[in-house]
Amino acid sequence: MAVYTQVSDDALEAFLDGYDIGRPRSFKGIAEGVENSNYYLETDQGRFILTLFERRADPKDLPYFVALKQHLAARGFPCPAPVPASDGEPLQTLEGRPALIVTFLDGLSPKRPNAAQCRSMGEALARMHAALADFDQVRENALGPASWPLLWEGRSQTAEELQPGLAALIEDDLAETAKARPQSPHLPRGTIHADLFPDNAFFLDDKFSGAIDFYFACTDALAYDLAVCLNSWAFEDGREYNYSKGAAMIAGYESVRPLKEAERTVLPLLCRGAALRFFMTRLVDWTDTPADALVRPKNPLEYADRLAFHRQAKSVTDYGG
Numbered sequence: 001m002a003v004y005t006q007v008s009d010d011a012l013e014a015f016l017d018g019y020d021i022g023r024p025r026s027f028k029g030i031a032e033g034v035e036n037s038n039y040y041l042e043t044d045q046g047r048f049i050l051t052l053f054e055r056r057a058d059p060k061d062l063p064y065f066v067a068l069k070q071h072l073a074a075r076g077f078p079c080p081a082p083v084p085a086s087d088g089e090p091l092q093t094l095e096g097r098p099a100l101i102v103t104f105l106d107g108l109s110p111k112r113p114n115a116a117q118c119r120s121m122g123e124a125l126a127r128m129h130a131a132l133a134d135f136d137q138v139r140e141n142a143l144g145p146a147s148w149p150l151l152w153e154g155r156s157q158t159a160e161e162l163q164p165g166l167a168a169l170i171e172d173d174l175a176e177t178a179k180a181r182p183q184s185p186h187l188p189r190g191t192i193h194a195d196l197f198p199d200n201a202f203f204l205d206d207k208f209s210g211a212i213d214f215y216f217a218c219t220d221a222l223a224y225d226l227a228v229c230l231n232s233w234a235f236e237d238g239r240e241y242n243y244s245k246g247a248a249m250i251a252g253y254e255s256v257r258p259l260k261e262a263e264r265t266v267l268p269l270l271c272r273g274a275a276l277r278f279f280m281t282r283l284v285d286w287t288d289t290p291a292d293a294l295v296r297p298k299n300p301l302e303y304a305d306r307l308a309f310h311r312q313a314k315s316v317t318d319y320g321g
């Protein structure tokens, strides 16, 4: 469930008085998502999503995310476009929370993406990077390599309980990725989504129709975004790497922006780093989520299995590139 903050009819009416988007016809909480409260809002002028940002969202980051979506929308990249209130400001306050209305996107998130969807996603990822090339705001990746040892601290026992022998492997991953500094400055950098999982992408049939959930977006190596996508799109049942899907995604990406030699060489390390990032955040949620919480934590072991694949990969060709 993801409606933490209830919005009363009166509060909604008063809130919409500050906008020029018509009167509400339908207003429903959205069950998907875990971070923020999301509502589907239909007015006589269109369909929208209303988000109330909850405690984990840092208010000082919100203007960056709004500017990023405005930039992409202005360049025709399909993403939720922030809707300004009558005072010209998209970020408002509702029920004591920062609130944002964005446009509704059509499409469905694939439960099990096929190779054609992976290709379309790869192509769209590169188009997104191109559209963001002149976005000049900077946000550090708060979940970059420097954060991984801190997330790991005190959790080796949990890893061992999940899978005996795992802690030593993770220690090795941390040492290797730190040594190689995968996000090194010689790689092309820019604004990346950093969490473009299938549940954050919409499709109409096999064609990409939009991306949502830009709340991990940051400035980092462009190829790291591809590494995040290969991890989240190209493994079957969380375990086996599907070479055809990976190859389709890389080919889609390269049809817009061919990878540089340095990116091709370092891709296995970037993939290993991306898998570590999701392993770590899932491990933290695994231990910190109370048993009676409304949200069920995602399984960290899926990413332990992906790490095993990345450890033995030698170059981009192992991923189908």
Ligand SMILES: Nc1ncnc2c1ncn2[C@@H]1O[C@H](COP(=O)(O)OP(=O)(O)OP(=O)(O)O)[C@@H](O)[C@H]1O
Pocket: 002, 030, 032, 033, 034, 035, 036, 037, 038, 049, 079, 080, 102, 103, 104, 105, 106, 199, 212, 213
């Ligand atoms: N612009 C949009 N158009 C259509 N549907 C949307 C849009 N934004 C969000 N949704 C729907 O709302 C759901 C929750 O959104 P989102 O994934 O951003 O939730 P969250 O709690 O803010 O983030 P997280 O996924 O990190 O928990 C999505 O799965 C999608 O179904």
Ligand SMILES: N[C@@H](CCO)C(=O)O
Pocket: 195, 197, 278, 281, 282, 298
């Ligand atoms: N997409 C992430 C959650 C947000 O970081 C995961 O599946 O672990």
